[in-house]
Amino acid sequence: MALLVTPLGIEEVRAHRTWFLCLGAVLIVIGTIAIGSTELMTMVSVIFLGWLLTFGGLFEIIHGFARRAWGGFFINLMGGALYAVTGILMVTHPGVAAVTLTLMIAMLLIVAGTFRIFVAFSTPMHHRGWLILNGAISLFLGVSIMSWWPSSGLWVIGLFIGIDMIFDGWTEVMLALSSGSSGGSATA
Numbered sequence: 001m002a003l004l005v006t007p008l009g010i011e012e013v014r015a016h017r018t019w020f021l022c023l024g025a026v027l028i029v030i031g032t033i034a035i036g037s038t039e040l041m042t043m044v045s046v047i048f049l050g051w052l053l054t055f056g057g058l059f060e061i062i063h064g065f066a067r068r069a070w071g072g073f074f075i076n077l078m079g080g081a082l083y084a085v086t087g088i089l090m091v092t093h094p095g096v097a098a099v100t101l102t103l104m105i106a107m108l109l110i111v112a113g114t115f116r117i118f119v120a121f122s123t124p125m126h127h128r129g130w131l132i133l134n135g136a137i138s139l140f141l142g143v144s145i146m147s148w149w150p151s152s153g154l155w156v157i158g159l160f161i162g163i164d165m166i167f168d169g170w171t172e173v174m175l176a177l178s179s180g181s182s183g184g185s186a187t188a
Contacts, residue, residue, distance in 0.1 A: 050090030057084030
């Protein structure tokens, strides 16, 4: 017996197809600009994150003082202070913050890649090759970033954001194009 499967929200995509196409095109253009200006994009991203942490920390401190009777006052105060100080340091020293974050990204990729490869070889599973490939790519990226560190800290974050925006844009474009104008139901 065949089931009728309707992709969730495809009618919405079809109804606003032009919007999805435009959004995708804008993301592709902005992502391309980001890749062309990786240092600037890295600094903008780090400063933006710094301001988010600063404001989040201040709100948490205000919340702590407003709810002093609550037993979590000290946690709110210390957590908020940590967020705010970290954010201020990121805003005032974006280059150092970018280099530090890039080092953490490189270490994460190296550890994650090594772990994936280890699991792929030590655990019986289907599609082991994909996990090995995933681990190898993560390991390669981590080692590559680490070999260029600390100078990689000034461009890696911007490059990653640009690549992500381009892929996100193409996803929106392809979603709009695949929605078509005909029926959205498929037979499984």
